[in-house]
Amino acid sequence: MSDLPKSIDIHEEGPREGFQIEPGPIPTAEKIRLIEALAETGLHHIQVCSFVNPRVVPGWADAAEVVAGFKARPDVHYTALWFNGNGLERALAFRDKLHITGSISLTASEAFTRKNLNRSHAENLEAMRKQTALHLSHGVAVERIGVMAAFGCNYQGDISAEQVVATLEDGFAIAKEYGAEIKRISLADTMGWAAPHRIERVVGEVRSRWPDQKIGLHLHDTRGLAVANAHAGLKMGVAQFDSTVGGLGGCPFAGQKGAAGNICTEELVLLCQEMGIETGVDLDRLIEVGRMAEAIVDHVLPSELIHAGSLDFFRKHAA
Amino acid sequence: MSDLPKSIDIHEEGPREGFQIEPGPIPTAEKIRLIEALAETGLHHIQVCSFVNPRVVPGWADAAEVVAGFKARPDVHYTALWFNGNGLERALAFRDKLHITGSISLTASEAFTRKNLNRSHAENLEAMRKQTALHLSHGVAVERIGVMAAFGCNYQGDISAEQVVATLEDGFAIAKEYGAEIKRISLADTMGWAAPHRIERVVGEVRSRWPDQKIGLHLHDTRGLAVANAHAGLKMGVAQFDSTVGGLGGCPFAGQKGAAGNICTEELVLLCQEMGIETGVDLDRLIEVGRMAEAIVDHVLPSELIHAGSLDFFRKHAA
Numbered sequence: 001m002s003d004l005p006k007s008i009d010i011h012e013e014g015p016r017e018g019f020q021i022e023p024g025p026i027p028t029a030e031k032i033r034l035i036e037a038l039a040e041t042g043l044h045h046i047q048v049c050s051f052v053n054p055r056v057v058p059g060w061a062d063a064a065e066v067v068a069g070f071k072a073r074p075d076v077h078y079t080a081l082w083f084n085g086n087g088l089e090r091a092l093a094f095r096d097k098l099h100i101t102g103s104i105s106l107t108a109s110e111a112f113t114r115k116n117l118n119r120s121h122a123e124n125l126e127a128m129r130k131q132t133a134l135h136l137s138h139g140v141a142v143e144r145i146g147v148m149a150a151f152g153c154n155y156q157g158d159i160s161a162e163q164v165v166a167t168l169e170d171g172f173a174i175a176k177e178y179g180a181e182i183k184r185i186s187l188a189d190t191m192g193w194a195a196p197h198r199i200e201r202v203v204g205e206v207r208s209r210w211p212d213q214k215i216g217l218h219l220h221d222t223r224g225l226a227v228a229n230a231h232a233g234l235k236m237g238v239a240q241f242d243s244t245v246g247g248l249g250g251c252p253f254a255g256q257k258g259a260a261g262n263i264c265t266e267e268l269v270l271l272c273q274e275m276g277i278e279t280g281v282d283l284d285r286l287i288e289v290g291r292m293a294e295a296i297v298d299h300v301l302p303s304e305l306i307h308a309g310s311l312d313f314f315r316k317h318a319a
Numbered sequence: 320m321s322d323l324p325k326s327i328d329i330h331e332e333g334p335r336e337g338f339q340i341e342p343g344p345i346p347t348a349e350k351i352r353l354i355e356a357l358a359e360t361g362l363h364h365i366q367v368c369s370f371v372n373p374r375v376v377p378g379w380a381d382a383a384e385v386v387a388g389f390k391a392r393p394d395v396h397y398t399a400l401w402f403n404g405n406g407l408e409r410a411l412a413f414r415d416k417l418h419i420t421g422s423i424s425l426t427a428s429e430a431f432t433r434k435n436l437n438r439s440h441a442e443n444l445e446a447m448r449k450q451t452a453l454h455l456s457h458g459v460a461v462e463r464i465g466v467m468a469a470f471g472c473n474y475q476g477d478i479s480a481e482q483v484v485a486t487l488e489d490g491f492a493i494a495k496e497y498g499a500e501i502k503r504i505s506l507a508d509t510m511g512w513a514a515p516h517r518i519e520r521v522v523g524e525v526r527s528r529w530p531d532q533k534i535g536l537h538l539h540d541t542r543g544l545a546v547a548n549a550h551a552g553l554k555m556g557v558a559q560f561d562s563t564v565g566g567l568g569g570c571p572f573a574g575q576k577g578a579a580g581n582i583c584t585e586e587l588v589l590l591c592q593e594m595g596i597e598t599g600v601d602l603d604r605l606i607e608v609g610r611m612a613e614a615i616v617d618h619v620l621p622s623e624l625i626h627a628g629s630l631d632f633f634r635k636h637a638a
Contacts, residue, residue, distance in 0.1 A: 197594055
């Protein structure tokens with residue numbers, strides 16, 4: 001039994017995830033070059049930067065310059081990330097260029113909430129209440145609830161599907177309190193704990209509870225299972241995935257430096273293409289952009305596909 | 320519907336695949352150290368070397384010294400690879416230490432047979448007839464038929480399940496001609512063309528045709544789909560996999576240098592462990608050996624898991 005989608009939406013997060021974690025410094029012009037090249041591959045959603053404290057994330061000190069600098073295509077949603085009112089204000093300065101919507105961002109692991117945000121779950125709920133109110137007061141729709149560590153946590157261990165549902169219930173309660181209309185649930189495997197059966201279980205439980213919500217997966221390849229997990233998600237009917245070109249990014253919570261980050265966009269596209277699922281992406285062009293990303297960050301990226309070449313490339317050249 | 324095995328057999332090929340492709344030179348003592356460490360992880364099948372022409376594969380000029388040098392565990396099958404009578408004779412010198420059985424090795428792609436062996440399929444069949452006779456004349460059982468490029472080929476493009484079945488028919492005809500009793504079919508994704516639905520189709524066709532044969536998968540991670548393909552294989556009841564620790568090895572047929580090789584043993588073990596399938600392997604110990612392999616070859620290996628640490632490691636240390 002399978003419930004394969006006909007097409008999927010890919011949210012490309014390579015620029016934001018990648019340039020945040022690279023030691024750099026990477027010239028602003030190179031960041032812009034990558035964003036513009038990504039927009040030419042057929043991707044329709046590109047997260048271009050983080051509006052964060054430059055002392056904490058020096059790689060995004062030039063976020064405003066990047067957004068000001070790239071030439072936007074009308075058929076692409078460019079998005080950004082922020083964590084507080086100051087970040088939101090910086091994003092709103094580019095309201096005409098960026099696609100700005102709000103999220104209620106929660107974590108299924110209390111231990112990770114403390115480690116990552118230095119807050120209890122209750123304190124985080126309170127922060128999300130304030131953030132939701134702030135977004136709505138600026139006329140920014142809050143349409144998404146995100147759950148980090150939805151499949152397990154380096155600090156808390158396994159996370160049950162019930163815990164994910166309970167976390168989402170908290171998010172929906174906030175949405176209801178402020179009258180926000182949630183359209184999408186995003187489940188993040190922040191530290192690479194998912195395995196295919198776990199994807200099936202959690203997605204299944206969440207879909208049973210909220211059958212009308214779109215479910216997205218934000219997968220990390222920390223332990224090499226991301227593509228298998230994406231495949232399990234596709235078979236459950238999941239039709240929205242976050243990913244990063246070349247596998248840009250990393251995992252600051254892993255046991256060693258140099259651990260892999262997000263699932264590679266091009267490997268996700270290959271999987272879908274071979275299964276007959278539309279992504280809208282020109283894979284050979286995307287592979288070229290992956291190679292460009294590798295040249296920009298000046299080290300080997302985790303994507304295997306950018307080193308091997310696409311199947312279509314070989315199909316065209318086969319005897 | 321799924322047909323998950325309770326346990327799987329892993330054939331570790333890291334030493335043979337890895338030291339063959341590494342520019343090296345890697346000291347014989349280091350090769351021995353890796354083989355001995357692998358045998359302590361719970362792996363029961365380890366391919367330790369190739370008896371090949373040292374002018375063609377200088378990395379295995381010391382094959383005899385490696386086999387002579389390692390301390391064997393009685394519960395481990397140590398195997399080797401060879402392609403002709405000379406190689407077989409060199410292997411037979413270690414008949415007491417190595418587990419020596421023969422294979423009928425075919426390729427589903429005629430273009431690859433020409434490229435890799437400089438033979439037509441018919442010429443290769445003739446060579447396999449001679450090789451089968453040679454093995455049997457030395458009292459070496461021929462128990463396995465291997466099919467390379469069983470899921471696609473960089474030189475020929477897609478390969479149909481029917482083509483794989485036809486290739487196997489040729490192999491079984493040789494076995495019948497010489498009275499060899501085949502116990503196992505190995506399907507190799509030599510150039511990384513498999514995707515999960517292709518695994519299902521080919522394994523399904525082969526199993527329908529030969530329901531009493533054990534089917535093994537030799538997967539390459541050339542384009543990042545190996546773990547998803549292994550998962551598809553497990554769901555089809557496949558219970559034997561070849562793999563390499565750390566993802567040692569590579570692909571000389573890929574579009575670029577540095578393309579990934581075989582599926583990583585530790586990622587396969589993680590997948591099985593999370594699904595409740597026995598491998599007999601101590602994953603944390605295997606991860607340590609993966610890190611040792613990385614130190615021996617002195618460059619980053621494709622395995623994500625050796626950089627991230629196992630889930631059990633974090634489960635033990637979680638709050």
